Amino acid sequence: MAAKTTPQRKINSGFGARTSASDVLRDIDLTDTLALVTGGYSGIGLETTRALAGAGARVIVAGRRPAEARRALAGLDRVEVAELDLGDLASVARFADDFLASGRALPIVINNAGIMAAPLHRVGPGWEAQFATNHLGHFALVNRLWPAIARAGGARVVSVSSRGHHGSAIRWEDIHFERGYDKWLAYSQAKTANVLFAARLDAWGREFGVRAFSLHPGAILTPLQRHLTREEMMAAGWVDAEGNGADPTFKTPEQGAATQVWAATSPALAGLGGAYCEDCDIAEPEDVREYALDPEQAERLWSLSAELTGVDAAAG
Template identity: 80%
Template sequence: MTATTTPQRKIDSGFGARTTAAEVLRGIDLTGTLALVTGGYSGLGLETTRALVGAGARVLVAGRRPEEARRVLGGLDRVEIAELDLADLDSVARFADTFLASGRALPLVINNAGIMAAPETRVGPGWEAQFATNHLGHFALVNRIWPAIARAGGARVVSVSSVGHHHSPIRWHDPHFAEGYDKWKAYGQAKTANVLFAGWLDRLGRASGVRAFSLHPGGILTPLQRHMELAEMVEYGWVDAEGNALNPDFKSPEQGAATQVWAATSPALDGLGGAYCEDCDIADAEQVREYALDPEQAERLWSLSAELTGVNAFAAR
């Protein structure tokens, strides 16, 4: 048994690795639909915001740099901007309280923001920053705004993971790397957490009509690589000495944003949930590590996350 409640195999969506976010939305009318996109003003988040607005949605962009978001998104209609620092649980609480006070339902949530391969950084009570930002912050966010998500009826929550989850399972003995830091293992653990989170949220949320998905967007050159040295990316064969892309499998940002937009909106996913997606389709099982689909680990991570953040919308009352 896996944490996913939908078979982990392709459904032949008709799309692929080169599909763009705008293309997956062709024929889909999101007029009147509110979508929350964390980090929706940079990289894949920016392309996600543009595509959703193009389909008629109203997009609430939440991020650490609201002034930069206003500068970047100033020409787009139907965009709201709010401050949200996922590494700061007080910031998450302020954002959630403000949103809930608006009384609005929230049918689409795309947990897009994240950091990758960051130097060792501690946030909050000494938490490792990649795990805290990429997972714990989004965990607290979704649990705090859960009443608005559940009230929407048929909502979807999308958790942007990565093939980077292959680098590490959850390090139950040392999730915050007190015993020695490795930036890629830390990133891998955080991305595994994104998959496990979506799988368990889907199980918990089905009774409210809420479904969740995780995904690998593909290889894309975006500001996500800001913590990496040029020489490191050259060594990996990603770019040349001038920083130009070399890997023919890399996607454009418009293509990279497509899978999260597809997971959030595709009618082909109606009635499905919990699966890990790639290239605008559910991924085959061999593309995702077994530990990322393990229901026992998913439930254990949920309990740990609730303990660390002090938030759990599904706690027994």
């Protein structure tokens, strides 16, 4: 039976903006289901790990600071930590090779790790770090892990994007900001890439039973804001002079984790994929930019990413 295409509109999931990750999983048994969560030891990643493990899943938390991850995850059962630097393709290859050598299938991948509004920094052969870390690293990771993902049967890959993608399409003529850097445009481009990657992965992966989603987790105060000054966040209305939250629309970290947990596990999404989600539901069309779901843009980005990273599972 051919996989259904997914209209970009709400499915009335029964959840909403204030749903927590544990609420999403209340009636879902993930006993011994293996999940990979990049950056799953900080912010909404930590809450994602807690919720999945609490529902019985075995969770691999992969990140740049394994010692810090072990401290943050101390006391959680069914969690293992592995080193992974998404800005270093050699690190991505080592992690993937080690995982594949274990022979395990991988039914859930949550591409959660990322950086936001960072000062200009270049990695690898001169790549802009936000595009490289948020997109290219995850692209290479999923492509290298593809044998384990496809073998799982019914796997889901979830890419954490943001409404920040509204700020920029892919800057094809200057992706790596060789002609002047803007930290917010760089972040927006990277978040658009996350949406396009999920759309293209789903279009290809559904033949293998693999579905992919992207999402906006909501606005949450977490270490993701580490590169912003208090003054910048005060000017945006996010915090007060003492650094406390000042915007009542912001979510808690557990609420922020809910949409990615929902996208990774919800039975309501069976047979669906390729959509952009918000507040534990598929988002309405006006909430996602057309360029972020455009099949031609998605194909172009996939081809470029394969060229840059040297990996392409779709090439056969």
